[in-house]
Amino acid sequence: MIQNNEILDIVKQFIFKELAPDLKPNELDPNQPLLESGIIDSFGIMTLLSFIEDRFKLKLRADDLIPENFETVSAIANLISKGL
Amino acid sequence: MDFSITEQQRELQKAIIEFAQKELNQDVILRDKQSTFPLDLWQKCAQMDLMALPFPEKYGGCGMDFFTTVLSIEALASSCKDAGLVHAIITQLVSGLLLNLFGNEEQKTKYLIPVARGQKIAAQAVTEAEAGSDVFSLRTRAERRNGTYAIEGSKIFISNGSIANFVFVLALTNPAKKTLGSHSFFIVEKGQKGFDSGKPIEKMGLRTLQNSELVFDGCIIPAANLVGKEGQGAVIFHEIMEWERILFGACHVGTMMRITEAGVNQARKRRQFGQPIGKFQSISEKIARMKMSGELARLMVYKAAVLKDERKRAALEASIIKVFAGESLKEACMDALQIHGAFGYMTEAEVERDLRDSVASTIYSGTSEINTLIIARLLGL
Numbered sequence: 001m002i003q004n005n006e007i008l009d010i011v012k013q014f015i016f017k018e019l020a021p022d023l024k025p026n027e028l029d030p031n032q033p034l035l036e037s038g039i040i041d042s043f044g045i046m047t048l049l050s051f052i053e054d055r056f057k058l059k060l061r062a063d064d065l066i067p068e069n070f071e072t073v074s075a076i077a078n079l080i081s082k083g084l
Numbered sequence: 085m086d087f088s089i090t091e092q093q094r095e096l097q098k099a100i101i102e103f104a105q106k107e108l109n110q111d112v113i114l115r116d117k118q119s120t121f122p123l124d125l126w127q128k129c130a131q132m133d134l135m136a137l138p139f140p141e142k143y144g145g146c147g148m149d150f151f152t153t154v155l156s157i158e159a160l161a162s163s164c165k166d167a168g169l170v171h172a173i174i175t176q177l178v179s180g181l182l183l184n185l186f187g188n189e190e191q192k193t194k195y196l197i198p199v200a201r202g203q204k205i206a207a208q209a210v211t212e213a214e215a216g217s218d219v220f221s222l223r224t225r226a227e228r229r230n231g232t233y234a235i236e237g238s239k240i241f242i243s244n245g246s247i248a249n250f251v252f253v254l255a256l257t258n259p260a261k262k263t264l265g266s267h268s269f270f271i272v273e274k275g276q277k278g279f280d281s282g283k284p285i286e287k288m289g290l291r292t293l294q295n296s297e298l299v300f301d302g303c304i305i306p307a308a309n310l311v312g313k314e315g316q317g318a319v320i321f322h323e324i325m326e327w328e329r330i331l332f333g334a335c336h337v338g339t340m341m342r343i344t345e346a347g348v349n350q351a352r353k354r355r356q357f358g359q360p361i362g363k364f365q366s367i368s369e370k371i372a373r374m375k376m377s378g379e380l381a382r383l384m385v386y387k388a389a390v391l392k393d394e395r396k397r398a399a400l401e402a403s404i405i406k407v408f409a410g411e412s413l414k415e416a417c418m419d420a421l422q423i424h425g426a427f428g429y430m431t432e433a434e435v436e437r438d439l440r441d442s443v444a445s446t447i448y449s450g451t452s453e454i455n456t457l458i459i460a461r462l463l464g465l
Binding site for chain 2: 017018021035036038040041042043044045046047049050053059062063065066067068070
């Protein structure tokens with residue numbers, strides 16, 4: 001079973017690589033707001049959803065697709081943990 | 085990935101083609117000229133279950149998968165010459181999909197059943213004068229007040245807008261947020277105080293489709309009309325755009341197949357300098373390109389439909405379809421007119437109407453430019 005901190009790392013790596021390549025690893029705190037800071041925008045969320053579903057073999061439900069579940073890296077990791 | 089078409093699906097396509105050729109193609113020139121919506125034909129399409137295909141039987145649907153729905157829309161567009169009517173049906177299907185995916189049980193019972201049966205007409209109202217694909221620029225507001233929402237603002241170019249019995253409105257619910265959670269979808273019924281739809285706007289093509297302005301001036305709706313959760317609007321919008329772009333892609337494939345067949349017939353029949361014009365390379369090359377585009381777009385549409393049936397994301401595929409099928413259709417219609425020569429330029433030939441109808445295919449559901457941008461963004465650029 002994959003641990004929560006591993007999930008956090010995987011999500012952070014994805015954000016660094018695909019969504020915010022200019023960001024340095026030490027600049028992303030797990031509780032930092034991703035949406036309000038503009039790290040994830042409207043298009044970025046769709047990229048992230050595809051990644052989560054492919055990487056973790058999850059099918060997110062409509063109820064899961066609320067902004068609160070994507071506010072921070074921690075929130076995203078919690079959403080993934082719940083679905084696994 | 086399996087794209088094989090079953091015997092049952094082929095029979096359904098055949099039945100739709102026969103129905104459309106028999107019932108839907110009379111007086112299209114007149115309807116186009118007068119920009120009238122054919123309500124009687126809409127009802128016939130509803131009786132054919134064309135608006136019910138992908139929805140569960142308990143909500144008045146046929147319980148079919150999305151791939152079968154896409155095959156049906158392709159068949160309809162390949163045989164129905166009234167592109168505005170096909171467009172109106174797709175708008176109805178997308179409204180139903182939005183409800184089926186994000187609506188609650190009460191909303192589905194109240195609204196999805198009449199959508200699937202075609203008894204009520206639905207529309208989605210997203211576009212505003214200052215905001216199209218850039219949903220974060222939308223200005224229409226929905227403010228929560230004691231168990232209700234007060235909607236203020238206006239929408240423009242809304243397909244089915246003037247004839248819709250209810251509309252799914254995307255509005256700003258949390259302007260302070262300016263992020264993903266700032267918008268929400270609401271159901272607003274016709275006749276609601278403070279809600280008015282303007283007259284249909286005259287257009288270059290798709291003239292039987294009714295596009296209009298919608299105005300919300302002190303429009304108070306029950307909080308129960310919120311679709312999904314507050315702040316979920318942008319996510320719903322992006323999800324629903326995938327389904328919509330695939331359906332329009334299927335429609336474009338069907339139309340390309342129809343005009344390719346007409347082009348082949350014309351190129352065989354019309355003779356110049358002692359031989360059919362299809363023997364001239366400059367003509368045959370145009371038709372070969374039409375065929376290639378239609379077949380390639382079809383593969384992408386089928387792939388994306390299967391992905392949606394597997395409940396997977398298909399944002400990339402949907403945008404590729406929208407750009408490729410839309411641009412290909414426009415080019416194919418221009419070539420078709422050239423192949424038909426002076427006769428094609430005449431209204432009677434019904435080729436110039438296909439061209440006028442095709443022009444908006446690179447504009448609605450995200451312009452080619454915005455969809456190309458989405459493709460690039462999804463590649464990490």
